[in-house]
Amino acid sequence: MSLRKFMHKRNKYKEEPNFKQLAILYPGFRKIAVTDIAGKVKINFKDVESLKILTKTLLKHDFNLDVDIPPNHLVPALPLRLNYILWIEDLLNHCGIQDLSTVHGLDIGTGAICIYPILFSNLYKTKMTCTDIDPKSIISATENIEKNNLQDLIEVILIKKESILKEALEKNEKYSFVMCNPPFFETDKGLGKKSKQEPPRNAPTGNANELEVKGGEREFILRLIEESLEYKHKIKIYTTMFGQKSSLAFLRNELTKKRIFNATWTEFCQGFTKRWGIAWTFEPKSELDLTTAPVIRTRAEVSKMKKDKSMEIVFPARKNLSCLNEVVTALKIWITELKIKIKEIQLADDDYPCWACQLIGYNDTWSHARRKRRMAMRQEALKKRRVDKSESSNEIDKLQNDESESTESEIKSVESNEPLLVCTLLVGEKSEHVDDSGDNDEDDSEEDTNNEKMLRICMLFESGTGGKLSLETLRQYLVNKLNIRDFFHKKNPSKPNKKKRKRKKIKKDQSLVVCQNKEL
């Protein structure tokens, strides 16, 4: 499946480049262009030379940049590079920086074209410093910078392998962001491993120095995280890209282990490849909250959530909750009342209308909500009555003791600065829908009898000190708010509700006593 529709919304390559126009305008491109029997102009993506000319032509046509790509070096695919750049722009905007000409960025492992710095300075006049350990890449990068007259904005540093950030931070005290496209593969395994997989759609480019590193991308990024702990606020936003899906969970886990909670991740989707990005900061959340920054997460996430039936609420549409919009509006009100942060997620899923967000709760405002409400009402009533001074002061003391007990455990989680619950919420109308895997989504349609319109809220636990239990209690809270307990009990008549079970138990106990009395 093409991932083009999940590209960043401002990525100009969301629309396929017009190859016919490029062939007319650029003789170099014309040489590699072929016209198929339907009259469509194409190029051979399995040919390295064609890829090189495509990148050079697009840089000229879309950015007025002239570059040389030395032989046997990585040919940067522009849609991915732009996706990463636009995400960084989003993160900077999110922390209040709208004018990117005022910031200074750092690009680790810039490569022979110096692709990220030349695009950043071309697009936004951003000041960039870039590093690499490969002297040949540094020479070529410098030539490309000078060719485009960008030497006032970009400085290049040849660094030693040992440290990732040290030398760049010796040159400049502070950076607004750091970006990095590290070598993906483990030394001596990378290129070999690649050949065992399905043949790549595009010709592989790049040499072992560019693509391989000891320990692979994980080791490299772990080193970057370690070093970030040393330099902390010297860089406002730390980011990196990576190429293996399995690294996502690993790296997020590593950040959590190192108690770096102000972090986020995104997907970069282009053509038929997906890459991932993570970002973290040591700034206080009051100034820069990355957990609420814009991200792109595609349907794989959505499908996963839809398959996880354990944490979902399915209920029939009804007055005031008759469609997706009404449910989302109600949820937003209830969740805001609970002082849970809502971070909307852009899903870019045109086929399945749904709304998704990440919820971040620091305080358990949803457990025992009824008890808390009752307690508040009693306290209010007591204050009003003020009849017997001694009696009421005793009772008020008792209530205050009760309250302080219940809030103490909550305060602990608030003070720890670590969220109690981070979860993803996906809300949609439960309609006939075939997902990516080809599974029909109506497999479990036991609940939607009588052709009633059904709505669905899926909840996926991400992290938090409260564990999955806190998600379950939040689910219970929403079930109560939606007032759909009766619907559940109608569906499962064999399982009476709590009140009925209690009544049944009392009846049973009473009849037992009667029997015992009779026996006596």
Ligand SMILES: C[S@@+](CC[C@H](N)C(=O)[O-])C[C@H]1O[C@@H](n2cnc3c(N)ncnc32)[C@H](O)[C@@H]1O
């Ligand atoms: C995958 S290439 C990325 C090139 C370019 N940034 C791009 O996206 O097309 C990785 C680059 O990192 C460089 N590199 C490897 N180890 C490094 C280190 N410790 N510090 C800086 N650069 C490093 C390599 O020489 C190579 O140019």
